[in-house]
Amino acid sequence: MTLEGLTTLAEQRQWPRYRARQLSDWLYHHHVEQIDEISNLARSDRELLSQSHAVRVRPPLEVHISSDGTRKYTFETDSQDVIETALIPEGERLTLCLSSQVGCRVGCVFCATGAMRLRGNLSAGEILNQYRSIPERDRITNIVFMGMGEPLDNLTAVIDAVYALTEQWGYGMSRRRITLSTVGKPEPLRRFLDRCDVRLAVSLHTPFQEERRRLLPGTRGYDLNELIAMLRERAKDDSRRVSFEYVMLDGVNDSMEHADATAALLAGMDTRINLIPFHPWDGNNLVPTPPAHITRFRDRLEHRGLTATVRATRGLDIDAACGLLATQRPGRATEPVSAENSPAS
Ligand code: SF4
Numbered sequence: 001m002t003l004e005g006l007t008t009l010a011e012q013r014q015w016p017r018y019r020a021r022q023l024s025d026w027l028y029h030h031h032v033e034q035i036d037e038i039s040n041l042a043r044s045d046r047e048l049l050s051q052s053h054a055v056r057v058r059p060p061l062e063v064h065i066s067s068d069g070t071r072k073y074t075f076e077t078d079s080q081d082v083i084e085t086a087l088i089p090e091g092e093r094l095t096l097c098l099s100s101q102v103g104c105r106v107g108c109v110f111c112a113t114g115a116m117r118l119r120g121n122l123s124a125g126e127i128l129n130q131y132r133s134i135p136e137r138d139r140i141t142n143i144v145f146m147g148m149g150e151p152l153d154n155l156t157a158v159i160d161a162v163y164a165l166t167e168q169w170g171y172g173m174s175r176r177r178i179t180l181s182t183v184g185k186p187e188p189l190r191r192f193l194d195r196c197d198v199r200l201a202v203s204l205h206t207p208f209q210e211e212r213r214r215l216l217p218g219t220r221g222y223d224l225n226e227l228i229a230m231l232r233e234r235a236k237d238d239s240r241r242v243s244f245e246y247v248m249l250d251g252v253n254d255s256m257e258h259a260d261a262t263a264a265l266l267a268g269m270d271t272r273i274n275l276i277p278f279h280p281w282d283g284n285n286l287v288p289t290p291p292a293h294i295t296r297f298r299d300r301l302e303h304r305g306l307t308a309t310v311r312a313t314r315g316l317d318i319d320a321a322c323g324l325l326a327t328q329r330p331g332r333a334t335e336p337v338s339a340e341n342s343p344a345s
Contacts, residue, residue: 001027001124002160003169009053013045024169031132033057056125057133060085070315073134074327077102079120082327083148085130086320087140090312095142098130099325100158101149106183106218108203110247112281112319112326113148122149124160131165143173146181146201148325150218152188162196175199181245183219184227197240202231204244204273206253207261215253228265235269244273247323248289248297259297263304272307279313279321 001009006020013019022040026032035041035050060073061082071087079102086097103116130147131137143165145151151158158180164170165178178198182189193200206212209224231242244266248254262273275298278288289297294310301308315321 002163003167005160013048015045021169027055028164028170028172056129058126058129059133064318064320066315066318066320068314068317070318070320071136072315072318072320072325073130075126075130075133077120077122077126081119083122083126083130084320084325084327085134085147086315086325087134087136088314088320090314093141094136094139095144096131096134096140097144097147097325098127098161099147099149100127100145100151100154100161102327104149104218105153106150106216108183108205108216108218108247108323110205110215110249110278110284110286111323112284113323115283116148116326118153121154121157124157124164127157127161128164131171142177142179144179144181144201146179146322148327150183151180152182152185152192155188155192159192159195162198166196166198176241179243183216184231185219185222186227186230189227190230193234193238193240199240200242201274202227202242202244204246204262206246206258207265208258211253215249224265232269242269242271244271245276246273247276247278248294249278250287250289250293252286254289254293254297256297256300259300260304263301263306266306267304272309273301275308275310276322277311277313279316279324281319281324281326 003020003024006023007017010017010019026038032038032055034055035046035053038046058075061076062074064072069089073085074082075085076082081102083099083102085099088095088097099122101121102119104113105118107114145158165173166175175198179201180198181201181203184202205215212224213220275294277294278286280288298308298310313321
């Protein structure tokens with residue numbers, strides 16, 4: 001719950017307003033696991049509150065540990081589905097990659113989560129629990145919303161979770177250390193940018209509108225040029241860092257024409273593009289771009305004035321690398337997926 005929600009709760013119970021702040025302290029600073037631990041609340045109030053609310057910290061079901069130190073946690077959701085969360089150590093940084101949905105309706109052709117289709121949204125509590133309940137919580141330096149799901153398709157819960165992570169009444173993390181990744185549907189993106197000042201990573205994957213609609217079927221109906229124009233406009237009075245992501249697919253989106261058109265599309269923006277090696281998975285017949293060609297593609301982008309980096313692959317041996325988070329559940333698509341044969345969104 002946000003401080004606003006706790007304030008409403010206090011008003012409904014006819015408690016003094018400061019009670020909301022006390023409750024947020026207990027939840028986010030003292031990390032209580034049950035209402036009965038809230039010792040400055042009268043026993044009768046605790047009992048009444050327990051009838052309608054619960055703290056419900058849910059420990060991970062499993063942890064898988066990669067040879068490179070990456071960890072993948074699985075959690076059960078209220079709907080008895082399973083979600084995955086990756087924890088990635090990298091030098092001084094320890095990055096937690098949160099899921100916001102069970103599956104995803106965008107259906108990107110290179111993504112195992114997309115092949116699950118959408119099974120449901122996570123509540124703000126289920127999103128926060130991925131941070132709250134792991135043993136490394138206090139050592140986490142960065143959080144990215146890049147796990148299962150399109151965060152802006154679950155806007156209200158994601159905004160509440162971002163508030164609880166960043167506000168002083170919550171966990172108080174720096175906004176500069178949180179990044180939300182999205183395909184960038186303009187309307188929910190506008191609402192998110194108006195309310196949350198965290199970093200943004202936009203999933204681009206091709207500079208060509210029609211091709212993007214094939215690779216990211218859930219972006220049909222959205223105009224790429226309109227999205228870029230909106231980001232340029234906002235950059236005039238918004239200092240947050242916006243970056244772009246580009247999964248490299250052999251023979252699909254990795255030609256030099258793609259590099260040149262990407263550089264033209266983003267020309268003049270203060271941004272960076274992260275090139276992500278594709279990680280194949282069973283049932284998908286796309287092929288990764290060879291590393292040497294990724295380097296040539298990056299060099300071409302840089303030659304055209306863009307800052308470009310190649311993201312290191314992490315957690316591949318435990319299926320925690322980019323695009324591989326997915327949980328085997330009834331209803332998961334099993335048919336082969338390619339750029340032409342993509343899952344309907
Ligand atoms: S890449 Fe992101 S938006 Fe695309 S299907 Fe996977 S989880 Fe959804």
